[in-house]
Amino acid sequence: MIQLLTDHVHNAYHSLRSNRGRTLLTVLGIAIGIASVTCTLAISDGVRKMVDTQVSAFNGRLAVVRPGFKSHDPNQLVSPVTQQSFSTSTLTDADTAALSKLPNVETAVPLMTIEGTIHAQHATGSNSVVLATTPDFAKVSNITMLSGKFLDDTTDDNTAVIGLQLAISLFDTDHPIGEAFTMRGQQFTVVGVLRQDSAPINFNNVDLNNAVVVSFEQGKNFNQGRSQIQQIDLLTKKSSDLSDATKQAKSKLLSQHLGEEDFSITSGKAITQPTGQLFQVMTGVMTAIAAISLIVGGIGIMNIMLVGVAERTREIGIRKAVGASQRAIVAQFLIESLIMSGFGGLIGYGFGYLSAFIVSIFLYFTPAFSLQTAGIALGMMIAVGLFFGLYPALKAARKDTIESLRQYH
Amino acid sequence: MPKATTSTPVIQLTTLTKRYGFGETSHKALDEVTLTIEKGEFIAVMGPSGCGKTTLLNVIGLLDRASEGDYDLDGKSVASLSGQQQARVRSSQIGIVFQSFNLIHRLNVLDNVALPLTYSGIPHLKRLERASEILKTFHLQEREYYMPWQLSGGQMQRVAIARALVNHPSIILADEPTGNLDSRSSHVIMEELSQLHKQGNTIIMVTHNPNLTSYASRVINMLDGKIASDTSTMPDPTAPKKSVKIPLNQHTKRKEKITKTTKTPRKKTRKAAK
Numbered sequence: 001m002i003q004l005l006t007d008h009v010h011n012a013y014h015s016l017r018s019n020r021g022r023t024l025l026t027v028l029g030i031a032i033g034i035a036s037v038t039c040t041l042a043i044s045d046g047v048r049k050m051v052d053t054q055v056s057a058f059n060g061r062l063a064v065v066r067p068g069f070k071s072h073d074p075n076q077l078v079s080p081v082t083q084q085s086f087s088t089s090t091l092t093d094a095d096t097a098a099l100s101k102l103p104n105v106e107t108a109v110p111l112m113t114i115e116g117t118i119h120a121q122h123a124t125g126s127n128s129v130v131l132a133t134t135p136d137f138a139k140v141s142n143i144t145m146l147s148g149k150f151l152d153d154t155t156d157d158n159t160a161v162i163g164l165q166l167a168i169s170l171f172d173t174d175h176p177i178g179e180a181f182t183m184r185g186q187q188f189t190v191v192g193v194l195r196q197d198s199a200p201i202n203f204n205n206v207d208l209n210n211a212v213v214v215s216f217e218q219g220k221n222f223n224q225g226r227s228q229i230q231q232i233d234l235l236t237k238k239s240s241d242l243s244d245a246t247k248q249a250k251s252k253l254l255s256q257h258l259g260e261e262d263f264s265i266t267s268g269k270a271i272t273q274p275t276g277q278l279f280q281v282m283t284g285v286m287t288a289i290a291a292i293s294l295i296v297g298g299i300g301i302m303n304i305m306l307v308g309v310a311e312r313t314r315e316i317g318i319r320k321a322v323g324a325s326q327r328a329i330v331a332q333f334l335i336e337s338l339i340m341s342g343f344g345g346l347i348g349y350g351f352g353y354l355s356a357f358i359v360s361i362f363l364y365f366t367p368a369f370s371l372q373t374a375g376i377a378l379g380m381m382i383a384v385g386l387f388f389g390l391y392p393a394l395k396a397a398r399k400d401t402i403e404s405l406r407q408y409h
Numbered sequence: 410m411p412k413a414t415t416s417t418p419v420i421q422l423t424t425l426t427k428r429y430g431f432g433e434t435s436h437k438a439l440d441e442v443t444l445t446i447e448k449g450e451f452i453a454v455m456g457p458s459g460c461g462k463t464t465l466l467n468v469i470g471l472l473d474r475a476s477e478g479d480y481d482l483d484g485k486s487v488a489s490l491s492g493q494q495q496a497r498v499r500s501s502q503i504g505i506v507f508q509s510f511n512l513i514h515r516l517n518v519l520d521n522v523a524l525p526l527t528y529s530g531i532p533h534l535k536r537l538e539r540a541s542e543i544l545k546t547f548h549l550q551e552r553e554y555y556m557p558w559q560l561s562g563g564q565m566q567r568v569a570i571a572r573a574l575v576n577h578p579s580i581i582l583a584d585e586p587t588g589n590l591d592s593r594s595s596h597v598i599m600e601e602l603s604q605l606h607k608q609g610n611t612i613i614m615v616t617h618n619p620n621l622t623s624y625a626s627r628v629i630n631m632l633d634g635k636i637a638s639d640t641s642t643m644p645d646p647t648a649p650k651k652s653v654k655i656p657l658n659q660h661t662k663r664k665e666k667i668t669k670t671t672k673t674p675r676k677k678t679r680k681a682a683k
Contacts (some may be wrong), residue, residue: 003530010533018515318511321472322525322572323500325493401472405511 004328005335012336015308023340026297026304030344030384031351033294038352038377040290042367043359044283049368051279060239061106062140063246063267065099065232065253067091090262091229095253099234102248104241107136111231114222118212120170120181128166129211130183132219140233143208148177148192150213157218161192163209184222188214196364209364234265242267294380297344298388305337305392309399316396317404329397337389338382345381349374417484419580419611420446420469425478427464427634438464440634441478446613448579451606453622454615456631462615463584465631469613470505470582471495500528504573508585510565512557512572518544519553522572529576543571547601563594570601581605583614587621599624 016023067090093110100108112132118125135152137143143150150161160181167176167190179190196209220227236245246267253263309316316329324332356367427439438461446452454462467473468480471487480487482498490498504525512521523540531539544550547567557565566586573581583602587595595618603624606612614625622628622642630638 003532004527007527007533015515314511315513315515318513319524319528320496321470321499321505321511323496323528323576325496325528327493328496328528402467405472405507 004331008328008332008335009339011332012339015312016336016339019308022304022307026300026340027344027347029297029300030294030341030381031297031348033291033297033384034345034348034377034381035352035355036290036293037287037380038349038373039356039359039367040283040286041373041376042353042356042369043363044279044286045368045370045373046356046360046365047279050365060242060267061236063234063236063242063249063265065091065095065234065249065263065265067229067263089227089229090257091232093227093229095256095263096229096232098252098256099232099249102245102252104236104238104245104248106235106237107139109134109136109140109233109235110216110227110229111137111233112216112219112223112228113230114219116183116212116222118166118170118181118183120179122172123170125166125170125181127210129207130219130222131208131211131213132216132222133213134216136235137213137233140235141208144195146193146195147175148190150192151215155191155215157215157221158186158188159191159215160188161194161213162190163194163207163211164196165209166211167193183212186218186221188212291380294384298341298384301337301340301384302388302392304340305333305389306395308336309333309392309396312396313399313404313407316399317401317407320401321405326397330393333393333396334386334389337392338385341381341385341389345377345384348381349377352377418445418481419448419483420444421479421481421484422469423479423481425468425475425480427461427468427473428476437634439468439475442634442636444629444636444639446611448611449606449609451603451612451624451626452614453625453628454613454631455617455619455622455628456637460631461634462631464634466582466584466613466615469580470503471499472505496528500525501576502578502580504576504578504581506566506569506573506581506583506586508588510557510562510569510589512565512568514557516557517553518549518555518557518560518568521557521568522575524572525576540571540575543575544568547571561594562590563597566590566594566598567601570598570605574605579611581610581612583612585615585617587616587618595621 089112091110096108096110099105110133114130114132116128116130118128133151135150135155138150145161146164148161149155151159162170162176164174167174170176170181171179171190174193176190176193180187181190182188194208194213216227234245234249236242246265250265253265254261257263319329319332320326353367353369360366422442422444424441424443425439426437426441429436429438440461442461442465454465456462464473468475471482474488482502487495487498513524516524519537519540522544523536526536526539541550541553544553547570549564549567549571552560552564552568557568560568566589570586581602586602587598590598599621602612602614606624606626614621616622625642627639627641629636
């Protein structure tokens with residue numbers, strides 16, 4: 001049996017070699033299909049890895065409190081915070097203060113975002129997000145400074161830290177320390193620039209690269225003196241405290257909110273769940289689209305195999321006449337198509353990662369390797385080879401021996 | 410004129426009918442053929458075109474199934490065999506030689522001869538050894554790595570015969586083996602076949618050429634799917650031939666004998682024969 005198998009492989013190799021151009025084009029078709037699937041999966045793996053790194057960066061010490069009732073609204077999938085834009089946040093300064101006093105909690109950091117247009121001397125920044133938060137924000141996020149310093153207890157309310165991209169578009173420099181800009185009639189001085197890092201997706205979709213960070217008090221000033229907290233990040237002292245801290249925070253907030261559970265506390269991987277779900281759906285859709293090219297490649301295999309079967313009708317007849325069973329003929333042609341799809345798959349897998357890395361030049365994250373992607377690529381190439389090779393192989397095997405021998409080539 | 414023997418006949422056909430088409434358009438290629446073939450016979454099947462000679466050979470060679478009637482091979486009915494088992498019988502018991510040689514053009518001579526061994530699960534190297542061995546008995550060893558299209562018609566047919574024999578089958582079926590050959594090559598091929606016959610193989614040969622029947626031990630004439638006559642030209646296949654063999658051409662007659670163990674190089678005579 002194994003003997004016959006190696007014979008088939010040997011045989012297929014020779015017959016594929018004798019039609020090099022044709023084989024190459026077919027393999028290329030499969031390679032493109034597998035490459036597009038691999039590329040999509042590699043990029044989405046990159047996103048997932050990035051999100052996971054952010055969560056694990058705090059060693060499981062981070063919990064996030066968000067206002068509003070728990071909802072399973074599908075809209076949450078796309079934008080986890082839209083519902084809050086229309087209502088006053090249920091989280092208050094008192095909640096922040098109470099949470100930071102809990103025994104296991106190191107710090108509780110409130111976050112609120114404000115809309116505002118930024119005017120510098122020569123340029124105006126639009127689409128920028130203004131994030132108002134406390135100095136402890138530096139502890140709960142993995143931000144690093146490119147120059148200057150982050151807000152701390154000594155900085156005034158009219159100082160701000162800005163993202164690198166914003167610094168370049170406003171001041172044409174990546175070292176704009178001491179430069180001034182106005183926002184909502186108030187003048188601010190830049191004291192620090194954030195390093196361009198992987199954007200923390202879990203902070204209300206804030207793109208820190210293009211954001212202004214001001215003190216929480218200043219944020220309240222912009223909001224008629226009231227806080228509109230969109231998120232409180234809890235950092236526990238030890239990672240083993242996380243579940244205890246989450247429970248304590250929940251009971252504390254419940255008592256403060258008179259038993260109304262108008263907030264939600266998530267921790268660990270659940271923080272990134274909305275983003276994760278969104279990416280999963282998107283990855284699924286994109287992979288499905290990419291798979292179409294794989295199907296086209298598969299049809300290419302089937303087409304070329306049918307041509308091969310037609311061309312070699314006489315050979316099939318001869319083989320049967322000298323003792324080949326139908327099964328042997330099926331195996332011979334199936335192995336041929338599997339070799340083609342296999343080669344295409346291998347080339348496509350490499351090519352997919354190559355193009356993923358090329359694409360990632362324009363993105364803020366790098367593609368990641370995962371066993372799952374390799375498994376999917378492997379599974380797909382085998383499935384395509386089997387599925388699209390089966391019909392031509394069966395057709396070859398079912399050919400009438402005498403009819404086949406009568407064919408002249 | 411089947412001989413009365415105690416051993417089971419190699420091939421036993423009983424009222425075998427092969428029908429093509431349906432209803433009114435149906436046509437019987439074989440019409441209730443009953444035939445017994447003993448081991449070691451050399452049978453020449455004659456008859457005009459379309460009389461069912463090739464169909465008979467195809468049915469015996471398990472390339473085709475009869476519509477009605479029984480076919481016992483070595484005392485066992487083939488009707489009950491599955492496709493897989495039939496393939497196994499084809500590969501182990503039957504060797505077929507075609508008029509148009511039917512060599513695979515992609516493969517060289519050695520691989521072509523080794524082809525039937527592929528399907529009996531013999532390792533690659535061993536296959537080539539055996540193919541090389543059998544090619545030697547046909548004095549084609551220096552042509553082993555030629556491609557089929559680089560050979561003459563007679564050489565191709567000898568390669569085809571070598572392929573048919575590589576599995577040591579008990580039955581050799583030849584469908585007009587000399588039909589595409591000139592008289593010189595025909596003669597060589599017939600010598601090879603008669604040599605095989607002498608070694609105890611059963612040979613069934615379809616031919617149009619009445620001259621070739623002189624090699625056979627039994628001649629069957631067919632007409633419209635029926636056996637018209639069945640004459641034994643040589644009752645005892647081991648006895649020296651009594652019938653007069655008519656050489657095709659006095660100048661092309663082969664002077665040497667072909668045996669499996671020939672060791673002396675025959676290059677010169679081969680070239681002279683051409």
